[in-house]
Amino acid sequence: xxxxxxxxxxxxxxxxxxxxxxxxxxxxxxxxxxxxxxxxxxxxxxxxxxxxxxxxxxxxxxxxxxxxxxxxxxxxxxxxxxxxxxxxxxxxxxxxxxxxxxxxxxxxxxxxxxxxxxxxxxxxxxxxxxxxxxxxxxxxxxxxxxxxxxxxxxxxxxxxxxxxxxxxxxxxxxxxxxxxxxxxxxxxxxxxxxxxxxxxxxxxxxxxxxxxxxxxxxxxxxxxxxxxxxxxxxxxxxxxxxxxxxxxxxxxxxxxxxxxxxxxxxxxxxxxxxxxxxxxxxxxxxxxxxxxxxxxxxxxxxxxxxxxx
Numbered sequence: 001x002x003x004x005x006x007x008x009x010x011x012x013x014x015x016x017x018x019x020x021x022x023x024x025x026x027x028x029x030x031x032x033x034x035x036x037x038x039x040x041x042x043x044x045x046x047x048x049x050x051x052x053x054x055x056x057x058x059x060x061x062x063x064x065x066x067x068x069x070x071x072x073x074x075x076x077x078x079x080x081x082x083x084x085x086x087x088x089x090x091x092x093x094x095x096x097x098x099x100x101x102x103x104x105x106x107x108x109x110x111x112x113x114x115x116x117x118x119x120x121x122x123x124x125x126x127x128x129x130x131x132x133x134x135x136x137x138x139x140x141x142x143x144x145x146x147x148x149x150x151x152x153x154x155x156x157x158x159x160x161x162x163x164x165x166x167x168x169x170x171x172x173x174x175x176x177x178x179x180x181x182x183x184x185x186x187x188x189x190x191x192x193x194x195x196x197x198x199x200x201x202x203x204x205x206x207x208x209x210x211x212x213x214x215x216x217x218x219x220x221x222x223x224x225x226x227x228x229x230x231x232x233x234x235x236x237x238x239x240x241x242x243x244x245x246x247x248x249x250x251x252x253x254x255x256x257x258x259x260x261x262x263x264x265x266x267x268x269x270x271x272x273x274x275x276x277x278x279x280x281x282x283x284x285x286x287x288x289x290x291x292x293x294x295x296x297x298x299x300x301x302x303x304x305x306x307x308x309x
Contacts, residue, residue, distance in 0.1 A: 003272045006035030008282030013066035020290035022080035027294045035085035038070035045127040054124045078112040087117035089239045090187045094143035095132045098150035098167045106178045114179030121187035203235030211270045236276040265303045272309045
């Protein structure tokens, strides 16, 4: 069975959001992509006070200077498509008030006919937390725990009730309801986050960093699920941040998913062997415009399927 393939929607500053998101979403669905995805970057600190991912000295990509809101982007894609799932990889959940986030996702799911996948993470940017964090950065895990609880409550049967540090719902009718239970997937890379995933979430959102490393993490996560008595399957969606270029990358130092469409597909084939459910290919960073993004997305999809991915 072929691995499901998803495509990252255009959110960066070289795109016209109102025109390009619906256009790329429609084209991706016609090409055969089974899901459409967004990510969240709330701001671009200048001068930088912290390296990318919190790594000292690692610069923020220039494309992050203007990243469109993820929920608005998904709403535009939902209105332009009929079948593709609509996912986030990831929403930095603790930058959002729990109740409002739960209601927005429920509304989007109802409007799209049950196509939303809620991918949450805790983020890493101190500047983003200073600007919009619900609680301090150090409490991000606790906030994510409550957001998951609030979402489950708001999406469930009325009357809704929840009593937590951030959200208190005594008893209320909250609608619209999602068209079906919205799956919650988490970006998790360590023991505490993995326990949260195994105990409270539906799936895992790893990032492509080499097939061997992903395979080792996937084995450890399955072992943890068995240890904790989980019987439900864990859905897996691998995020691939591709750095496409028209000509092959030559010389030493090529990173996974860097280079021509053929090189990206070769990496996709290697990662598909890990046995994950789906691969999200985000190609938007290097194309000049939506027309080029659509062309690259079509080439990658066709060559991936021809390679057995």
